[in-house]
Amino acid sequence: MSGKYLLIMNLNLRCNFEYKQTNYPMLLIKTVSNCGDVSPTTLSPEVSPSNSCDEGEGATNIAGRLRRRRSSVDLNMNIYPGDLLVQEHHKKLIKRNTIADFYAARNGTGSSPEDPSKKGRQPFSLLKLMKARSKESLSQLEEILAKLKPSQFKDNHLAVYKNLHWSDLIASSDKQHQPIQISDTERKRREAVWELFKSECVFLIDHLMVLKHSFLEPLKKVQVEGFLMYAEPQDIFGNLDELCYVSYTFCKDFLSALLKDMSSTEFCRTRVLIKAFQRFSTHSKDGAVYHTYCLNYTNALSYLEKLSVYPEFAEFAKWCELDTRCNRLQLTDLLVAPMQHCTKLPLLLNNIRKYTADETDRQQLSESINKVEMSLKNLEEKMKFVKNFERVQEIQRQISWPQVGELDPRSYIPECLKGTISRQPCEKLLSCPKRQLIYEGQLTLIEPTKSVDVHMFLFHDILLLTKPKKGARKKVTTLEPGAKSPNLGSSSTDKTIYTVYRQPIALDRFTLHDISTVDAAASGLKHAFVLVQISRFQQIIGVYTLQSSCDLNKATWVSNINEAKDKFCATSTSRQSSFKENRNPKTEEKEVNIVRSPRRVKRNSVMRRIHGKSRSMDAVFL
Template sequence: MPFSESVATSDADGFKRQEAIWEVFTSECVYFLDQLMVLKEVFLATLINLQMRNCLTDVESWRMFANLSELCLVSFGFLNNLLRVIKNMLEITEGGGPTLLQVLSKAFQESICYCLQKYCLNYSTALLYLDSLKHREDFGSYVKWCERNEQCRRLQLRDLLVAPLQRLTRYPLLLRNIAKRCETEDERRGLQAIADQVDTSICDLEGKVKWLDNYQKVKQLRDALVWLPVWERHKRTFIPENLKHLLKTVTLENLIFHRSLLHEGKLVLTENTKLIDVYLFLFDEFLLITKMKRNKKVYPSHQELDQLLTDGCTFTVLDQPISLDRLQLKNIDQLNAATSGLPHSFIIMHQNRYQQCIGAFILQAASESAKKVWMSKIEGAVTALLKLDSQQPRVKSASLWMESSQI
């Protein structure tokens, strides 16, 4: 390659590298000025100002905005350091400052990922908290007043609250874009390592969010589940009043607290000639069929569990938990469903350790697709548990033990 062409190619590569760095800088400016600072100066500052005047004093700013102020400081510091690098590249300064790799490595290893993880872990809680306040007239007026501010650019509070999550997921793409255009192999490997680190942070965050969401939901559910005494569940069981104290009280904390909630939702149970609304909870080891007790409010059929729990709905456990290694699932095909008048239905059979059926539940979904989802979720959970049992059989361990069909 002629020398002139080589120089031209080198200049083109250098220009593309500068473009990639400039994209990181400009997008960070938009994130900092148009999202983080709008949240802080328009929404958070207004809320604090109102609370100083004894308005909305019961609204907890942390539950809604988490570590927003910390995010602003971190983003501003990152922009300043990145600007110094850009000035050095353009030879506006005398040089001698930190390199691009040093700035990015320090920013992502020491502050950006850590602060964003902290914020993102609170995000789902913030949305629930926001939903719990939206019916209040005073809070609604505050939000509408803030959203009318021209700095919001027609964005709503929810649009701005999600911005840090979106920014975190975009960082690896921006970093790899610079890495492709690096002049040296060391810088390319270094930037690739930082991008991989951010990816790892995102994966770690997804696991934490999933665990935290399950923990919070199960914690709420523990207080909403009702387990009737045996003499109320089975009318033929007679226990004299003076002997009832001898029966151990069921502690639902031991039942569900260390389990993962895989799926839940409303179905209809066919019992004799009656159709009963039930709510099913599929955990990683068993299935709970419960009867929902609503408040006087009228609930839409699509209402989510979080809102039901918030509104004080309770769930009375029918019969007993169905261990997944004792569960048989039977589909009711469309011909039999039409003949019996049970559309979108399937059967759950509960077996004892001797493979005898001790309970059968005909459950009806709202649609054929909803039925398929339920059957798929249950089959997947059963397969996962049986696979886990084959690798590491469950043994008796204090209050968490559940009798296995392997006995």
């Protein structure tokens, strides 16, 4: 024989043949020098690599006999990760690994490359797959919303009184229908009492129950069906169920007490009103229920803004707002209602007290009003604390503390200490939750050779001079005339990095000098003031001449700095005095009677002459 015969046990293509029951235990293929190129770069997704061995007379018969046989071909082909998710392409991979196709394609029985239906494999797109699934999910959500029946507020008895007048109640209870003859003051008092009940009733039915039955309950029902599982009802609606319970019980108790204490001559005496209001204070935990909701309101708006990106949630919110009970109000309009309602209570009670003649009743109403106002004041302090904490934490993330080598390039640092002092120990100086931001804004620091734009932060205990990073948009502090400080809750929209330009200055370690107009004109300055920093050893270690944009801005800075400085020094002095007052007199007597050695007495006298430690933070402990 002129040709060579090889026993194919392991091809260069790494083909592993799986033999089934057949009459051919071995397969002999005649090889020639002209073999087709089956390198991975020349493989086509449609034309399988079956043309490498097509010489010989019995090629067609062999292809026919081997058409039923399968093999697993391991080739380094360019396959996208998502191709295995597509069923049709998976079939092509299986067909590509058929041995019979090696002969079929070479003999012209394979598919033509010009076939328009098989021009080539399209690249897998995960984005297209996600869009297709999103459209399918959106259509399924629409079907569920079409079948969904919103829940209803079932207390129709209470809803009837929402549109009634107080005179209608007396007319229905008076069988003789005699005209009511009362003074104008009493009539206005009854109007004010009924306004209090009607305001709470409208708030319950038109706001709280709409939020509950038009938004909250449908969201829970949709989530039962497996949709919108990423939305957390607690983060959107807060403690809405508690508010509904408190408002509903107040309306029922108020109405029940009002109907029992009503006649043609009497209408809701003050003791009945005070009793119903005391029950309201007990159920609301002295307003703590409203505090919880109001503190969650800002986070709820941010969470809704994130959820609006999802088409499914946007479609759900649109479907809920089509409810006739919403009265064309959006979800954000309804969420703010509890915050507005809790501020109306002292105004309504004041209106009742205004038209109450009896002095004892007026005193009881004044106590209730003071209790509500105190609750609102505590709420305001809590909200200020939350806004201040969020802003301080944002500043903490934006602050960059330079290394000691950058602050003092002339200092020599040994190699053994460079790793130890590479980072500043004060990097988390602002992370204390008790730290309060008093004021912040842009100023110009005047230096001998240049002027530097700085951003200064005034905290309750330190001043921090920073330099905004170049190329970043600076946060502009807008201050209206008469305003004391900017809105601390508003966070900057840009990502400005503030590099600490000078070391922090304690409020009890500097003096403030206001430059007059005459001195400023002589020095060529405008709207300037100077900070003189003093060390704990009474040494002047820094002078900072700062220039503001206008006289109003300068006056605001000077006023805020002086006020914060006085408050900080007064607080520190009161702490020292309280420490002295709390000392035990018996312990002091024992200390006096103790006989000390002359060496210890001399050392104590020397220590008393040393300057006392600063009332500010001189060291930061990690």
